[in-house]
Amino acid sequence: MxxxxxxxxxxxxxxxxxxxxxxxxxxxxxxxxxxxxxxxxxxxxxxxxxxxxxxxxxxxxxxxxxxxxxxxxxxxxxxxxxxxxxxxxxxxxxxxxxxxxxxxxxxxxxxxxxxxxxxxxxxxxxxxxxxxxxxxxxxxxxxxxxxxxxxxxxxxxxxxxxxxxxxxxxxxxxxxxxxxxxxxxxxxxxxxxxxxxxxxxxxxxxxxxxxxxxxxxxxxxxxxxxxxxxQPRQPRRLSWPREKPTKAAALSVVQPARLVDDDEYDQQLETLQGRLARLVRKSRFRKQGLVLAFEGMDAAGKGGAIRRITHALDARQYQVVPVSAPTPEELLYPYLWRFWRHVPPLGSIAIFDRSWYGRVLVERVRDLTPEADWRRAYAEIVEFERQLTEHGLFVAKFWLSVSKGEQLRRFKARDEDPLKRFKVDREDWANRRYYDAYQAAAAEMVRRTDTESARWTIVPADDKKHARLAVLRAVCDTLER
Structure with a gap:
């Protein structure tokens, strides 16, 4: 021709x-x-x-x-x-x-x-x-x-x-x-x-x-x-099947029966931090890497758990990525762009204080994103994490579960402490009104994105010491596995 x-x-x-x-x-x-x-x-x-x-x-x-x-x-x-x-x-x-x-x-x-x-x-x-x-x-x-x-x-x-x-x-x-x-x-x-x-x-x-x-x-x-x-975007009128709530659909969280005492906490903390330090200093780790994602209600203790991890690491080896509402620049890019920017190279660690799961949590609960977009996000997130694990990055995800009563107690304690008052703002109080909706969204999130290579760990967080030890233990188990 x-x-x-x-x-x-x-x-x-x-x-x-x-x-x-x-x-x-x-x-x-x-x-x-x-x-x-x-x-x-x-x-x-x-x-x-x-x-x-x-x-x-x-x-x-x-x-x-x-x-x-x-x-x-x-x-x-x-x-x-x-x-x-x-x-x-x-x-x-x-x-x-x-x-x-x-x-x-x-x-x-x-x-x-x-x-x-x-x-x-x-x-x-x-x-x-x-x-x-x-x-x-x-x-x-x-x-x-x-x-x-x-x-x-x-x-x-x-x-x-x-x-x-x-x-x-x-x-x-x-x-x-x-x-x-x-x-x-x-x-x-x-x-x-x-x-x-x-x-x-x-x-x-x-x-x-x-x-x-x-x-x-x-x-x-x-x-x-x-x-x-x-051309103007045509609104998508999609009908999604509604799942009937069942006991299996809810997050099963049992808060510890007793508080961890100070001596026990100090001893276990030192042991676990030493264990983590040895694991990430092994020569094998240079050919792999670690991605940690922390989610949970406000005042659940994400920051405290992260600090206990970083205390065991060399500052040159990790970065902590705090995630909040997207900036005007970030809104001009596809949703996962701002997270791909912080994917660590092999031999390094990225710790996300809140993560890409915001699309199926706060954006879903507060109607900040059309339903069609947060519905498709589950599959896109699973694919994103699959690409990380295929490359040799370990992915561990944590939902820190704090009860409604304990959250209120922590909010009031922060309000009364001049040094911690900045940690609670009007948005935190507004999110508290949606506590039950967040729990339902978290249950679906875990159910649809918990995979063999990127597991969720549900951490009872009413006792901060217990939660910090549980997170450290899970991180070490992930690396050893």
């Missing part, structure tokens, strides 16, 4: 209008912050990826555009989960970012280098599809473009690039290998595109043989995607 072409006259007639329209749409996008646009531009060597992106950027305002060609992961990149480096580069709403190959680079490259070419990495496909579905639902337009050309055109262009001293650097050893194995590469690419083509983020295959046709076609795809992103 002949490659599609466009006449010089048609190109010159269509170009100014398309260029002006794209610039106008970009300015509207920046002003409205209606969505973000992530453009994946992939293709065969010499199909025109760089030329196309360069030309498009020349039409637009470069202040609101990002371009990333991340290449093969570095040694430092490999200390983090595979998708971590792409989360760091995602565009905020109002911006456009071009990714050369993007999260498909390692997947397609790995498949091409697999000489058997008979088996596709199903888990890699699963991660990619889940990521794109989540991004689209969080108002990121994922635009996937694959540029291709025939073998003869590819060989001619590579030869021209290598002959010019100013462009010879652009032809890599990998490009030459792919050109030599043109048919094998095409078979793998077709299978990869088929496996990752879905309605919410389809692939656009564009023939790059004719440069002017290629440029106009890609420009029109980008124009249509931005225009669609600027």
């Amino acid at each position: 002949a490659a599609p072409r466009i006449s010089k006259a048609d190109f010159e007639r269509s170009l100014p209008a398309l260029r002006d329209e794209l610039l106008d749409l970009q300015l509207k996008l920046h002003t409205s912050k209606a969505c973000a646009v992530a453009v994946i531009i992939a293709g065969t060597p010499a199909a025109g990826r760089s030329e196309t992106v360069n030309e498009l950027i020349s039409w637009l305002d470069p202040k609101h555009i990002g371009v990333h060609a991340l290449g093969d992961p570095t040694k430092e990149d490999r200390r983090f989960p595979a998708l971590w480096r792409y989360w760091q580069k995602l565009p905020a709403r109002g911006r456009i970012t071009f990714f050369f190959a993007g999260w498909y680079g390692e997947y397609v490259g790995g498949e091409i280098k697999d000489k058997s070419s008979k088996r596709h990495d199903k888990r890699s496909v699963e991660r990619i599809l889940q990521l794109e579905q989540m991004l689209v639902r969080d108002r990121v337009r994922v635009v996937k473009i694959y540029l291709h050309t025939d073998h003869e055109t590819q060989q001619r262009r590579l030869k021209e690039l290598r002959a010019n001293k100013l462009t010879s650097w652009r032809v890599t050893k990998e490009d030459r290998w792919q050109a030599k194995h043109f048919d094998q590469v095409n078979r793998v690419v077709r299978a990869c595109l088929k496996a990752t083509d879905h309605e919410i983020a389809p692939w656009h295959r564009v023939d790059g043989t004719d440069e002017e046709y290629r440029l106009l076609t890609v420009g029109k795809i980008l124009r249509d995607e931005i225009r669609a992103g600027l």
